[in-house]
Amino acid sequence: MIKKHQIYKTDNYNMLTVEVQGKTLVVREISDQWGEECHTFVSRPEMLHWAQNRFRADDFAGREEEREAILTAFREV
Template sequence: MIKKHVIYKKDKWNMITVEVQGKYIVLREISDQWGEETHTFLSRPALMNWVNNRFPKSEYMDNLEEWNDMMANFRQV
């Protein structure tokens, strides 16, 4: 069974989804700038390590609410 989580979705070209596929966690990042990137993780700590490197809190100081919402969504995976 695949469980899909939408981390954020601004429109059909800017979104991040995470699917739990058995022991794999597959993250899809779609943007209008870079297209689609897929990352596969074997554990939640590995996913969260990538998330913390990809979305550092320091880059969201002007919009902490967005960062907090994103982190809460990632933690629910």
């Protein structure tokens, strides 16, 4: 059974979802700049580590709440 979690969605071309497929976590990142990227993780800590590196605090200067909301959504998966 696949469980899908939406981390964020700004429109049909910019979104990030996590699919839980048994013990595997598949992160699908869709952006209008880069197309679709898939990342597969075998554990939640591995996925959270990736998320913290992908959504660095420096990139969200002035938008800390947005970053925290994204990381919180990852933690709830």
